Amino acid sequence: MIAEAIGPFQLIIGFITLVFAATVILSSNPVVSAMALMGTLFTTGLLYFGLGLFFIGAAQILIYAGAISVLFVFIVMLLDFKPLKVRIPGRAAANALGGLAWALMLGALLTAVFKSSILESPVSDAVNEAALASNESQVIALQFLSKYMFPFQLTGLLILASIMGVVLLGRPRKRGGGPVA
Amino acid sequence: MNFTHLSLSITDFHVALGVCLFTLGTLGFLTRRSGIIVLMSLELMLNGVNLCLVAFAHMHGNPEGSSLFLFIVLVAAAEAAVALSLLVALFRKTGSVYLDDLRRLRG
Numbered sequence: 001m002i003a004e005a006i007g008p009f010q011l012i013i014g015f016i017t018l019v020f021a022a023t024v025i026l027s028s029n030p031v032v033s034a035m036a037l038m039g040t041l042f043t044t045g046l047l048y049f050g051l052g053l054f055f056i057g058a059a060q061i062l063i064y065a066g067a068i069s070v071l072f073v074f075i076v077m078l079l080d081f082k083p084l085k086v087r088i089p090g091r092a093a094a095n096a097l098g099g100l101a102w103a104l105m106l107g108a109l110l111t112a113v114f115k116s117s118i119l120e121s122p123v124s125d126a127v128n129e130a131a132l133a134s135n136e137s138q139v140i141a142l143q144f145l146s147k148y149m150f151p152f153q154l155t156g157l158l159i160l161a162s163i164m165g166v167v168l169l170g171r172p173r174k175r176g177g178g179p180v181a
Numbered sequence: 182m183n184f185t186h187l188s189l190s191i192t193d194f195h196v197a198l199g200v201c202l203f204t205l206g207t208l209g210f211l212t213r214r215s216g217i218i219v220l221m222s223l224e225l226m227l228n229g230v231n232l233c234l235v236a237f238a239h240m241h242g243n244p245e246g247s248s249l250f251l252f253i254v255l256v257a258a259a260e261a262a263v264a265l266s267l268l269v270a271l272f273r274k275t276g277s278v279y280l281d282d283l284r285r286l287r288g
Contacts (some may be wrong), residue, residue: 006189006190006191006194008241010191010194010287014194014198017198017202018198018201018202018205021202021205021206021225022205024205024209024221024222024225025205025206025208025209025213025218025222025225026183030217030218033217033218033221034217037224037225040202040225040228041224041228044228044231047195047198047232049184049234051191051195051235051236051239051264053235053239054241054249055247056251059250059251059253059254060231063281064224064228064254064257066258067256068224068258068261069224071262071265072217072220072224072261075268075269076217077219078266079217079269079272079278087233088281091214095212098195098211098212099208099212102204102205102207105204105207106200106201106204109203109204110200112195112198114197136244136247139244139248140244140248140251142247143244143248143273144251148252150194151252153205155252155255155256158256158259159255159258161259162260162263162284165263166263166266167267168224169263169266169267169269170266175216
């Protein structure tokens with residue numbers, strides 16, 4: 001059973017998501033930003049639960065809110081934040097321009113979303129929808145093992161390459177030219 | 182712009198929320214000076230795009246959206262790991278994570 005109208009659950013969770021996202025951007029303390037990022041990713045996972053997509057919501061909470069944002073928290077704790085060395089003149093004006101650009105982009109995108117015709121004629125497939133709602137993880141597993149087999153393996157290769165890059169970048173150099181630990 | 186005639190469907194709601202998350206991430210990416218918050222803004226943008234993708238997949242009743250969602254999450258994980266280790270290397274080299282301090286490439 002997939003809900004087709006938004007209820008108070010979606011409204012409240014969506015509002016909390018936006019508050020957390022604004023906190024990530026506006027907070028001057030990086031620890032607060034990292035925790036707010038974790039909150040944003042978690043509440044987005046709750047929104048997926050509200051859509052009836054339980055596997056996706058669990059993956060979002062486990063991988064995104066559980067692993068990636070913990071990585072951010074670790075890095076925040078690893079680095080100590082000193083004040084800026086360089087003051088670039090005109091930064092406040094640049095921030096104001098950025099805010100203006102943000103308002104324009106948000107207005108344009110929301111207008112595009114609400115004025116477009118793509119949302120008015122959903123091509124709903126009842127069989128697919130039932131399959132999606134009932135055994136969603138089975139559908140995903142079948143796709144990963146048949147249609148998306150090659151991209152799935154390539155993703156594994158990508159993650160292996162990124163792990164090797166991280167090890168290479170984080171390795172302390174012995175002497176000469178490298179980063180000073 | 183007259184939005185009053187529209188009843189907010191579940192797809193509209195999630196796509197609008199994803200758009201808000203994406204633009205908030207763009208704002209943070211463009212205006213913040215701390216490198217780590219720039220990376221967090223990048224994650225916000227990816228999260229907003231993911232929310233839009235899942236909302237559209239839900240609208241069409243198409244289970245392929247869930248697979249693509251997982252691909253995006255995996256690529257985002259790899260990206261975050263590499264970017265954060267680059268940030269740590271920069272911090273070791275210069276003692277600062279603020280992108281305004283890293284102007285020596287300008288010559």
